[in-house]
Every structure is written in structure tokens, then in C-alpha cells.
Amino acid sequence: MSAEPATGTSTVAEPAVVRVGSWLVGPLLGAAVLFVVKLVSDWVAGLSWAPFQGVFVLVADIPEPWGLTASLAVGAVIGLGFAGLWSQERISAEVAPDRLVLARDRTERTFRRGEVGAVFVEGKELVLLDESGAELVRQRTGLDRRELAAALRRHGFPWHGGDPHRARYRPWEPDEPELGLRINALFAERARALRRRDRKEAARLRAELAERGVVVRDERKQQRWRWAELG
Template sequence: MDARRSTVVAEPRSQVALVSVGFPVLGAAVLFGLKSIAGWVAGLSWAPMQGPFRLVASVPEPWATVGSLGIGALGGLVLVGMAAHERLAVEVFNEGVEFTRGGKSRNFDRTLVSGVFVDGKKVVLLGVDTGELARESSDLRTEDLAEAFQTHGYQWLEKDPYEDRYRRWAAGTPDLPPGADALLKVRAEALRKGDHEDAAQLREELSRLGVVVREDRKRQFWRLARAAS
């Protein structure tokens, strides 16, 4: 097998095209619909947000129609951009793996990867120390990921081989390495606020302490990597 050959797993072009066209069309349709009923809603004494509806109803035609279609389509394009930024692509080489999201890439050397599995909607790379090198959310098909990794000789796992080692975290949990409890407290707050970027950075900080962490509906569960156990 060619050592430079790679396999890319990404969302199908048809799905990307559907999102790229569908969101602007849907946005335009929604705002046009709201514009069409603005006058009726403005006449209902019990309806909420009558001020905005009266304002929309007061805009003369054809500007009301043009504006609603244009603003709706623009809102849809914003959603398309957000979806593109969050879209994950995985490139698998004989020598390693590259994850790309939002124009940023992360590379993992083959010698550091002991196995790969999917946990819900997340792709997980296991390290040789039983820790996790990466845990990335995606909408990629499990079958496509399995085929790509197996083609290049990686160990594909049907589930997390260490799932029975996780324990529910609570403030003051014993047996954690120094500093880990404080990081988990900060991460719990990041999860509560929906700050996924901060939560991801804190996951990496915990990984450097030998702590593997995952969450389920904002509840955190942890285990120690072999090097720290």
C-alpha cells in the first residue's frame, strides 16, 4: 500500500449542498410568512410583540416583500457559515490522523494512537497510555469512519474499552491528581454556560494531568489514564 495514500471522511457533498441552499430558502420563507401575517397579528389585542408586527405591517410594498426575503435569506446564509465552521473532516493516513474543523487542523501521529471508536456523536482517538488524544463531535457516518481507519490498519473498537472505569465527578472528589478538581469545577461552569470552546481547552488541560473526562447532559465523568493511575 502506498505510504502516502490517505482516506478522507467528510459530510457528503449532497448534504452540504442541501444545507447551503436550504437554509437561505427556509429563512426567506419564514420571514416572508411572518411579513404576510404581520397586519393580522398587529390587530390582535392579546398578541405579544405587537410593536414589531405593527412596524413590519407599516412598511409599504414592494419593500416589505423584498426586505423580508432578503433578510431571511441573509439569516440563512449566516447559519450556513456557522454549519461550515462546525463541520468536521477526518483524513486518515498510514502515518497518522488529521482532524479539520473551522479551518483549523489537529494532527496525531500513528504511533500515539492505540484505537478508535465512536461514542454517540463523537469520534474518539485513544492514546497508548489509555488516555484520549481527541474527542470530536461530528455528523460523520460511523460506517465510513470505521472503513477509513481499518483500511489504514488502525484498531477499530465497537465501544469505549474503559467505559466501566469512569466515575461521576463532584466537587472535592478524592483520588484526583493535584489541580484536577479545580479544573473540573471551572469546566462544569463552562458546560453550564454552553462554552464548548473553553470546555474543550480544559479537557486538554486535564489530559495533561492524566485525567480523561467526558460529559453526559453537562454532568462530568472522569477516569485516570494508565500513566497517572
Template sequence: MAADPDATTVAEHAFIRRGSWIFCPLLGALVVFLLRLVSTWVAALPWAPFQGVFELAASAPDPWGTVGAIAIGAIIGVGFAGLMAQERLAVTVSAQQVALAVGRSQQHVERAGIGSVFVDGKHLVLLDDSGAELVRQKSDLDKRSLRRAFTEHRYPWRDKDPFAGHYSLWVEDTPELSLRINTLLAARDRALRKRDGKEAALLRTELANRGILVRDERKRQYWRATS
């Protein structure tokens, strides 16, 4: 599909995108170099953790020991920069659709199916007319830039969740919910208490697929049905 010349793309500033490939390797090299400098001292402390690592770092003779430490740190930094690039979001808004690109993956949502757009904390959210979630994507993009892009193309931008007043506090064995939904919410509550964000996100997606949307406030879950 040809690119729409009138489309608006919102992405991180080029300085951040390009600078991470310089800053991360430099920071990694500096950190490992500093660890190399203190490795002999730390290895001599009987109570220090990871003594084997520090003993290995201290055993390499200079100058190649220092050169190797700097090179390893820079490689680690490049790895971090790559991970950041894979999680970086870019949103392209046109009159016909919204395209969300994260790393090499892309998602397209047709304009006709979008009922509201807003930012919920650290997430960009697109809902359909019934209030069901089409997209909930983690985003560090500037909210004002997102608002401008969507409103310029006449999307129904909202400054907050238009269904915020429809959520109810979840308590164990909520009678309005089925046994399966209560079980999923209980499992998610345990994941939140353990600070297992990945498991909590997976369970949230499973609940959304079953018509239940969840939002978290002060470590408590609030829910609403979309159907």
C-alpha cells in the same frame, strides 16, 4: 505535502454540503416572508413580545416590503450555511497519518502515536497507547464509514472506549484528586447544570491537559487519570 492517492476521506455527503447553500437561504426567505405576513396582526397584540420588530416589518409598503423581507431572510440563511460549513468535519486517513479538517483549520496526528480510535457519542476520539486523548472532535459523520476507513488502513479501531471501565464517579472533594482538579470538576459541574456547553468544553480541555479525562453520563461526571 502531496496528497496520498491511497488515503480515504470521510465527509458529509456532497448533497448535504452543497444543498445547505440552497436549502438554508430558501428556508430563511420563507420564514421571514411568513413573519412579514403576520407582522400586522402580531403588532396589534398588546401582550406580544418584540412588538417593535413586528411594527417595523409591517410598516414597509409592498411590494418592496415583501421583496426586502425575502432578501433579508435569504441573507440570514446564507449566514447559517456559512456557519454550518465552518463546523463541518472531514477526516482523511492514510497509512502514515490522520488529518482532521474543520472549516479552514486542520489537525494531523501521526499513525505511530495512535493507540485506539473509536466514536464516543457525537465525538471521534483518538487515544495514545497510555490512554491519553490525542483528539476529541465533534462529529456527525457516519460511524460505519469511519470504521471502514480506519480499519482499511490498519488503525486500532474499537467499537467502544477501551478504557470505559477505568472511569470513577466524581463527587465533591474526591480524596484521590488534588484540590485544583476538584475545583475544576466542581466548576464544570456548575457549567453542566447551567447547560453552558462552551464553558464545560473549555474546562474539560483544561482537565485533559492536567491528565484527567472526563465523560458525562446522565448529567454526572466520571473521571480517569491518564498518568
């Protein structure tokens, strides 16, 4: 006999040391990179073939001690910006017997237990499927997989170690006859976005394909697909 789901809620978030540390490590790394740029600027400025030589000439021409001070300050600001972008990608999960709430960058999405058919982590992405096999959400996450799995199982959510429909995917080929002209065009456009490493555009096109009942996964730089409907 299966155990009853736990009562109350469980919250899963990145460790405090990671959340706080990113705001410290980012500026330090940025300052370190610009410090190295300043150290080698005189040498690189003398190389006629070096790329971005104008930048190194500009850095080399800044008189000391202002050159080093400016490099450290600019590097720290750049690192702080990257830390801010990282924080926007960070999510937390609140799990209760009747719902799963995903919070990211001051926004929340709530999924009722009855609408969730499967939950799993694929690479660095958290994926929720509905009962038909369609994707409800695909979100990059740094959450501890074991802690997340334990919380979901504790409250009766269908956690899986991987995509339960993986065997149903097939490689996308140009002009796939089963997909039709418009869906093939979206796949071709997404293939170009993947080659450009345009993650945002690839995600947008994935969502547009999902609206047409097609679920996509990327495997070894190849797009694979399946229909959302089970059966």
C-alpha cells in the same frame, strides 16, 4: 493471522449532496422563517403580552411590497450565515497506514499511527486516544460512521465501537477528595457552562482538565471522569 494494512490513502468526507445542500437549504429555511414572521407580524403586534413585540411592530410597519421582499432577503442572509457556521464544523479524514489527517476549516491536524491508541465515535463526536488513554482530540463530525470505521480498519488503526475505557469512568461529585481543589474548581466551572449550554466554554474546560490528566465524558447531563494513565 491478521491482514496487512492497506497501502495508499483513503479519504472520508461528508457526501457532496450534504456539503452543497447546506448552502441551499440554509438560506431557504432562513427566508421561510422570516416569511412566516412577516405574515404574523400584524397579529402579534396587536398582542400587548407578546415577547419581542417591538420587532413585530417594526416588521408590520414596513410598507408592501418592500416588507415581504426585505423579510425574504434578511432571512436568506441569516440562513447563509448559519450555513457558513455549519461548514466550519465540517471535517474530513485522510487515512494512510502511517497517519491520520483531520481537516477542518482550512486547518489540518496529523496523528501518527504510533501515537493513536483508540479511535471511536461518541454521539456526534470523533474521539482519538493515545496509548495511555488520554484524549488526543474530540471533534464534532458528520462523517458516516461505517465508512470511517472501514477506512481506519483498512489502514490498521485501532477502531472501537465505543469508548474502550467506559467502565473506568465515575461520576464527578463536588469536592471529590481524589481530585484536589483546582481540578474540582474546574469541574464546578464546567458544570455551570453545561447548564448555560455554553459548548465552547465546556470544551475549553475539558481541554484544561485533560492537561491535568483527567478525561471527561458527559452522560445524561452528568460529568463523569477517569485518570488518563492506564494501569
